[in-house]
Amino acid sequence: MSQQTVHSQRAAAGYLARARGRLSIEATRALFRKPLAVKTALPLISFTFDDFPRSAFLEAGSMLRRYGALGTYYVSLSLMGKQSHMGPMFQTEDLKELVHLGHELGCHTFGHCHSWSTPPDVYERAIVENQAALRDVLHGASFQTFSYPFSAPRLAVKQVAGRHFLCCRGGGLRDDRYFSRHSGGGQTFNSGITDLNLLCAFFLEKSRDNPEAVKSLIDQNARARGWLIFATHDVCGAPSPYGCTPDFFEQVVQWALESGARILPVVEAVEVLRASQPK
Ligand SMILES: [Zn+2]
Numbered sequence: 001m002s003q004q005t006v007h008s009q010r011a012a013a014g015y016l017a018r019a020r021g022r023l024s025i026e027a028t029r030a031l032f033r034k035p036l037a038v039k040t041a042l043p044l045i046s047f048t049f050d051d052f053p054r055s056a057f058l059e060a061g062s063m064l065r066r067y068g069a070l071g072t073y074y075v076s077l078s079l080m081g082k083q084s085h086m087g088p089m090f091q092t093e094d095l096k097e098l099v100h101l102g103h104e105l106g107c108h109t110f111g112h113c114h115s116w117s118t119p120p121d122v123y124e125r126a127i128v129e130n131q132a133a134l135r136d137v138l139h140g141a142s143f144q145t146f147s148y149p150f151s152a153p154r155l156a157v158k159q160v161a162g163r164h165f166l167c168c169r170g171g172g173l174r175d176d177r178y179f180s181r182h183s184g185g186g187q188t189f190n191s192g193i194t195d196l197n198l199l200c201a202f203f204l205e206k207s208r209d210n211p212e213a214v215k216s217l218i219d220q221n222a223r224a225r226g227w228l229i230f231a232t233h234d235v236c237g238a239p240s241p242y243g244c245t246p247d248f249f250e251q252v253v254q255w256a257l258e259s260g261a262r263i264l265p266v267v268e269a270v271e272v273l274r275a276s277q278p279k
Contacts, residue, residue: 028152032159034167034196040276043261044227044269045218047071047253048169048201050108050147051079053086053234057094059246060235061103067253069263073098074108074147074169077133086234086243095137104265107131107143107165115148115171120156127164145266147171147231152186153198162197167270169199169229189217191226196270204232204252208244215255222259227269 047064049056052073064071079089099105110129113122127146134141146161148171153161161168170186190200207213221228230252234243256263264272 024154025152028155028158029195029198031155032162032197034162035193036196036270036273037277038191038194038225038227038273039278040225040227040273043222043225043259044272045221045256045259045261045263046227046229046266046269047263048074048106048147048229048231048266049235050074050149050171050231050233051076051084051086051112052090053084053236053243054088054090054094055086055234055236055243056232057090057098057103060232060249061098061101063235063246063250063253064103064263065101067257067263069253069257070101070103070265072104072106072145072266074106074145075130075134076108076110076112076149077130077137078111086240087236092137095134099138099141104145104267105134105138105141105143106145106147106169106266107134108147108149112149114150115153115157116151117154118157120154120160123157124160124164127161131164145169145270147201158197166267167196167199169231169266170201189221189224189226189228191221191224194227199227199229199266201229201231204230204244204249205239205242208239208248211248211251214252218252218255218259218261222261227273228256228261229266 052075061071081091082089107127107130109126110133111126113126131143144166146165147169151171187202188200232244234240235246235249237245239245
């Protein structure tokens with residue numbers, strides 16, 4: 001086989017793989033939807049944290065409360081008490097205190113499963129395991145909301161998660177470059193008819209060196225009277241690549257309030273939107 005034939009076969013295989021990926025992502029976006037009209041008198045903004053590092057609660061959670069606001073914490077209970085590259089993770093007491101203060105807990109699978117590459121039956125077991133682990137720590141507690149770890153979900157995973165929760169927030173730390181740019185799955189706000197099984201979210205760390213981009217999105221959300229869901233991980237003086245500093249976070253909270261938005265945990269925001277559905 002000539003060198004040229006090998007090259008063109010490799011190019012064709014790459015093209016086909018990319019095309020399959022695009023089709024899978026389009027299918028995820030288009031199918032197993034739970035539509036919700038985002039139509040509200042005031043724009044909405046939610047602050048969410050994934051995994052989660054203690055600093056998200058101790059720093060960012062305290063800051064939100066100083067501004068009269070509450071956040072949503074998507075927890076993987078297998079990470080409880082662990083050390084990580086994002087600093088120490090939450091402890092049992094943090095979960096109790098957080099709920100006591102009025103913040104919201106969401107599910108993020110027990111073992112922090114990859115949302116594209118994990119088989120759907122394994123993924124579902126990880127959801128059920130996380131629910132059981134939560135009940136062990138907080139009797140009677142249950143998750144109503146979910147966020148997809150690592151990436152946008154493949155279709156079968158979206159179907160599974162959609163069965164368990166009122167709403168599911170998009171993921172997309174590393175693997176969703178196509179998804180973000182082309183499918184509205186990430187780095188934007190929810191407006192028009194959104195999908196409760198795959199809510200758009202904006203990861204703050206991706207714009208921590210460009211705060212003006214965040215300000216601009218907050219203003220766009222206000223004009224559209226949309227629902228902007230922020231996400232991040234650690235909030236500390238020397239953040240990991242997946243977090244931001246307290247100063248940056250505080251600036252975003254201030255801009256959010258100045259825009260006239262109501263800052264609400266995710267499930268409360270869904271309830272507000274459901275109450276104002278067009279009759
Ligand atoms: Zn995560």
